[in-house]
Each structure stands twice: as C-alpha cells, then as structure tokens.
Amino acid sequence: MQKWIMSIVLGIAGFLFVILLLFNLPAKEEASQMDSPASIPETPVNASKAESIYKSNCMHCHGDEYQGAMGPALNQVGAKLGREKIYNQIVHGGGGMPGYEGRLTEEEIVNITNWLGSFK
Ligand code: HEC
Numbered sequence: 058m059q060k061w062i063m064s065i066v067l068g069i070a071g072f073l074f075v076i077l078l079l080f081n082l083p084a085k086e087e088a089s090q091m092d093s094p095a096s097i098p099e100t101p102v103n104a105s106k107a108e109s110i111y112k113s114n115c116m117h118c119h120g121d122e123y124q125g126a127m128g129p130a131l132n133q134v135g136a137k138l139g140r141e142k143i144y145n146q147i148v149h150g151g152g153g154m155p156g157y158e159g160r161l162t163e164e165e166i167v168n169i170t171n172w173l174g175s176f177k
Pocket residue numbers: 110111114115116117118119127128129130131134137138143146147151152153154155157169173
C-alpha cells in the first residue's frame with residue numbers, strides 16, 4: 058500500500074520536474090543572456106557610423122579625442138573594460154552618464170560597443 062502511494066508521489070514529482078524543465082529553464086536562460094557577453098554580437102564595426110553617434114551623443118562628456126572631460130577618457134577603454142561592461146554602461150548609464158536604451162537602437166549600441174572595445 059505504501060509503495061503504491063510512494064510511486065504516485067514520485068510520479069507527481071517527476072511530472073513537476075518535467076514541467077519545470079520545459080517552462081522554467083528556457084525563461085531563465087533568456088534572462089541570463091541579457092547581460093552575458095555572448096548576447097553582444099561581434100558584428101563588423103562600422104567606424105564612421107560609430108564616430109558620428111559619438112560626436113553627437115558622447116563627445117561633450119568624453120572629449121573630441123576620447124581624452125575625457127566630464128566623463129572618463131575612452132581612448133583605452135577596450136583594455137580597461139570588457140565588451141559587456143561597455144555595453145551595460147551605454148545601455149544603463151550611471152555615475153553621471155545617461156543611459157542610451159531607447160535613444161539609440163540596439164544595432165547602434167552594439168556597433169559603438171565593438172568600436173570602443175577595440176580602443177586598446
Ligand atoms: C553627461 C555626460 C556623459 C555622456 C553624454 C556620455 N557619458 Fe559615458 N560616462 C560619463 C561618466 C561621468 C562616466 C563615469 C561613470 C562611472 O564612473 O560610474 C562615463 C562612463 C562611460 C564608460 C565607462 C568608462 C570607464 O572607464 O569606466 C563608457 C564606455 C562610456 N561612458 C561610453 C559612453 C558613450 C558610448 C556615450 C555616448 C553614447 C557616452 N558615454 C555618453 C559621462 C557621460
């Protein structure tokens with residue numbers, strides 16, 4: 058009798074486990090990909106696009122020669138920070154810098170991230 062109950066309990070546990078695998082894991086994976094380096098595609102840099110975005114959005118704080126002004130110098134930022142840190146700083150801002158989520162397109166942010174990531 059008890060064995061019979063146990064197998065039902067185990068059956069339900071197994072069923073719940075499968076449900077968790079099906080619905081929970083993919084959702085978690087998506088969430089963790091948001092900030093992972095793998096989510097920043099290494100697209101070929103379009104430097105002229107990146108520069109024109111830099112000039113109109115970033116230069117007044119980071120300097121016309123990336124030497125820094127109100128914000129830190131960016132001329133070696135690729136050596137100091139990984140691409141995911143650069144990306145997050147541009148998307149969310151912080152420390153006196155505005156976030157550019159919604160102001161620049163995802164493609165523009167990825168392009169400028171890869172461009173700055175090559176400043177070493
Ligand atoms: C209003 C001024 C301002 C503007 C505009 C601005 N930044 Fe910044 N930025 C800052 C400040 C201040 C920091 C330092 C933040 C901190 O230390 O937490 C910073 C930090 C950064 C960093 C990290 C550098 C480091 O050494 O830690 C990157 C990368 C960066 N900005 C890129 C950009 C890009 C790209 C743009 C344009 C799309 C931009 N910033 C526009 C002020 C600005």
